[in-house]
Amino acid sequence: MKQSPIAPDLSQSTIVFDSADLLEADKGLRFALPNLGEFVTGFVVRFQGQAYAYVNQCAHVSVELDWNHGDFFTRQKDYLVCATHGAQYRPDNGFCVMGPCKGKSLKTLTLTEQNQKIIINLIPTID
Numbered sequence: 001m002k003q004s005p006i007a008p009d010l011s012q013s014t015i016v017f018d019s020a021d022l023l024e025a026d027k028g029l030r031f032a033l034p035n036l037g038e039f040v041t042g043f044v045v046r047f048q049g050q051a052y053a054y055v056n057q058c059a060h061v062s063v064e065l066d067w068n069h070g071d072f073f074t075r076q077k078d079y080l081v082c083a084t085h086g087a088q089y090r091p092d093n094g095f096c097v098m099g100p101c102k103g104k105s106l107k108t109l110t111l112t113e114q115n116q117k118i119i120i121n122l123i124p125t126i127d
């Protein structure tokens with residue numbers, strides 16, 4: 001029997017993760033952003049104790065950053081890196097410090113972390 005495609009849930013405005021699942025400068029957690037398109041994802045990472053979330057699109061070309069799902073950090077764990085051409089972004093504000101999109105920024109997703117939960121707003125901040 002042929003199945004119908006599942007429509008994205010455009011009414012969802014937040015996503016919630018357990019704080020314990022987001023480790024310092026380790027794998028990021030990915031999630032869908034259906035409001036931005038069928039294949040657009042976001043991610044959240046922890047850096048210097050704080051959680052930061054971004055749209056998973058390089059500021060150079062709109063491709064996902066991670067070289068394996070969830071792998072966003074450089075080997076030194078000091079910057080987020082794009083797997084395609086190596087742009088590097090500050091984890092704490094998404095500003096590109098090196099690479100073809102130097103001076104541009106990732107699109108930020110606002111979040112709050114309280115009671116061991118990370119609540120991410122799925123609508124990006126407009127700069």
Ligand code: FES
Binds near residue numbers: 083087100
């Ligand atoms: S696509 Fe990310 S640096 Fe070129």
